[in-house]
Amino acid sequence: xxxxxxxxxxxxxxxxxxxxxxxxxxxxxxxxxxxxxxxxxxxxxxxxxxxxxxxxxxxxxxxxxxxxxxxxxxxxxxxxxxxxxxxxxxxxxxxxxxxxxxxxxxxxxxxxxxxxxxxxxxxxxxxxxxxxxxxxxxxxxxxxxxxxxxxxxxxxxxxxxxxxxxxxxxxxxxxxxxxxxxxxxxxxxxxxxxxxxxxxxxxxxxxxxxxxxxxxxxxxxxxxxxxxxxxxxxxxxxxxxxxxxxxxxxxxxxxxxxxxxxxxxxxxxxxxxxxxxxxxxxxxxxxxxxxxxxxxxxxxxxxxxxxxxxxxxxxxxxxxxx
Numbered sequence: 001x002x003x004x005x006x007x008x009x010x011x012x013x014x015x016x017x018x019x020x021x022x023x024x025x026x027x028x029x030x031x032x033x034x035x036x037x038x039x040x041x042x043x044x045x046x047x048x049x050x051x052x053x054x055x056x057x058x059x060x061x062x063x064x065x066x067x068x069x070x071x072x073x074x075x076x077x078x079x080x081x082x083x084x085x086x087x088x089x090x091x092x093x094x095x096x097x098x099x100x101x102x103x104x105x106x107x108x109x110x111x112x113x114x115x116x117x118x119x120x121x122x123x124x125x126x127x128x129x130x131x132x133x134x135x136x137x138x139x140x141x142x143x144x145x146x147x148x149x150x151x152x153x154x155x156x157x158x159x160x161x162x163x164x165x166x167x168x169x170x171x172x173x174x175x176x177x178x179x180x181x182x183x184x185x186x187x188x189x190x191x192x193x194x195x196x197x198x199x200x201x202x203x204x205x206x207x208x209x210x211x212x213x214x215x216x217x218x219x220x221x222x223x224x225x226x227x228x229x230x231x232x233x234x235x236x237x238x239x240x241x242x243x244x245x246x247x248x249x250x251x252x253x254x255x256x257x258x259x260x261x262x263x264x265x266x267x268x269x270x271x272x273x274x275x276x277x278x279x280x281x282x283x284x285x286x287x288x289x290x291x292x293x294x295x296x297x298x299x300x301x302x303x304x305x306x307x308x309x310x311x312x313x314x315x316x317x318x319x320x321x322x
Contacts, residue, residue: 001094001097001098001101002016002018002097002098002101002102006018007101007102010102010222010224011150012175012176013175013176013211014149014173014174014175014176014177014178014179014223014224014226014227015173015175015211015213015221015222015223015224015227016102016221016222016223017213017215017219017220017221017222018098018219018220018221018222019215019216019218019219020216020218020219021092021094021095021098021159021218021219021220022089022092022094022095022159022217022218022220023218024217024218026089026092026218027089027159027161027217027218029085030085030086030089030161030244031161031162031217031242032085033081033083033085033086034070034071034086034115034117034161034242034244035071035117035242037070037071037073037074037075037076037081037083037115037117038070038071038072038073038074038115038117038119038242039071039072039073040073043119043240046119047121047238050121057121057122060072060073060122061122061124069114069115069116069117069245070114070115070116070117071115071117071118071119072122074115074117076115077114077115077116078112078113078114079112079113079114079115079244079246080113081115086115086244089159089244090110090113090246095157095159095220096108098220098222099155099157099222099248102155102222103150103155103248103249103250104150105250105251105252107250107251107252108248108249108250108251109154109248109249109250109251109254110246110247110248111154111247111248111249111254112246112247113244113245113246113247114244114245115242115244115245116158116241116242116243116244116245117240117241117242117243118169118234118240118241118242119234119239119240119241120168120169120234120235120236120237120238120239120240121237121238123169123233123234126169126231126232126233127230127231127232127233128233130172130210131200131201131202132199132200132201132230133197133230133231134172134174134197134198134201134210134228134229134230135196135197135198135228135229135230136181136196136225136226136227136228136229137156137225137247138196138225138226142270142271142274142285143286143287143303143306144181144185144302144303144305144306145181145185145196145225145226146294146299146302147181147182147296147298147299147302148296149178149179149181149224149225149226150224151250151253152253152294153178153224153225153226153249154224154225154247154248154249154250155222155223155224155225155247155248155249156222156223156224156225156245156246156247157220157221157222157245157246157247157248158171158213158220158221158243158244158245159220159243159244159245159246160215160216160217160218160219160220160221160242160243161217161242161243161244162217162240162241162242162243163215163216163217164213164214164215164216164219164241164243165214165239166212166214166235167234167235167236167239168234168235168236168239168240168241169231169232169233169234169239169241170212170213170214170232170241171212171213171221171229171230171231171232172210172211172212172213172229172230172232173210173211173213173223173227173228173229173230174201174208174210174211174227174228174229175208175209175211176206176208177204177206177208177226177227177228178224178226178227178228179226180206181226182298182301182302183205183206184198184204184205184206184228186198196228198228201228208228210230212232225247225249253294270285271307274287274307274310275307275309275310279314279315290314290315291315295315295316300312300315300316303315
């Protein structure tokens with residue numbers, strides 16, 4: 001069980017690193033399966049293969065998008081994978097207990113999960129500057145992040161299958177930024193990108209000191225879906241970073257905190273439709289119905305900023321009569 005101090009740290013900072021939540025022995029079969037999927041062999045053997053055939057690197061550079069998550073030769077990346085050694089990791093009781101505490105409910109909803117394997121020989125496209133690349137993963141159902149971040153967000157949990165040291169591309173997070181989304185987001189529903197991005201955190205209205213989330217195999221990084229984070233380049237090209245990524249939220253708000261990514265062109269078409277359609281039809285796309293506790297005055301203000309032409313009167317009226 002997490003301590004009260006750990007829970008308070010998560011609420012304050014928007015992230016929590018928990019070392020040794022899993023034993024290395026418990027995760028070793030999952031790592032072996034993830035490497036076999038990523039490389040067709042162990043990572044050690046894969047490095048030897050590239051040493052013997054350097055030209056192979058250019059043909060295996062990881063593609064863009066989620067297809068790359070599993071690794072250069074991956075047959076799968078979504079969890080469940082069909083491989084018990086990976087799929088049953090989520091059954092670990094201390095892991096589930098920690099999620100229950102951080103979400104403040106035993107009634108949880110599984111959003112999605114990925115096998116995520118990167119290595120320094122093939123990794124490309126990560127930001128070169130320490131102030132760049134920060135973003136939040138928030139895409140559906142085209143509502144801005146809600147001020148009540150714990151209730152209307154979800155938790156993203158990274159189970160470290162390998163040691164995630166400073167030289168093997170650890171993720172960086174912005175402590176405290178999860179509580180200031182109303183001040184930080186430039187495009188309220190993120191249509192400029194597949195997710196909200198902060199191209200230069202030095203230009204944000206609040207100053208944040210990024211934290212590098214290092215940890216040994218068996219560590220779990222929990223962070224709020226409202227917490228900006230950034231990928232990092234590999235300092236050591238012969239290292240890899242392998243994690244199992246899980247997104248889990250509260251069941252009572254799962255309808256409108258799902259995060260399946262929509263194609264950017266679809267999102268651009270959907271935005272004007274959501275502006276013009278009825279509240280009843282809008283709810284079919286995941287919006288809470290008028291009268292729901294979601295529609296606080298602050299939330300309505302953020303939605304109006306996101307959809308300037310949207311008639312919010314049904315949501316205001318229902319709140320008045322409740």
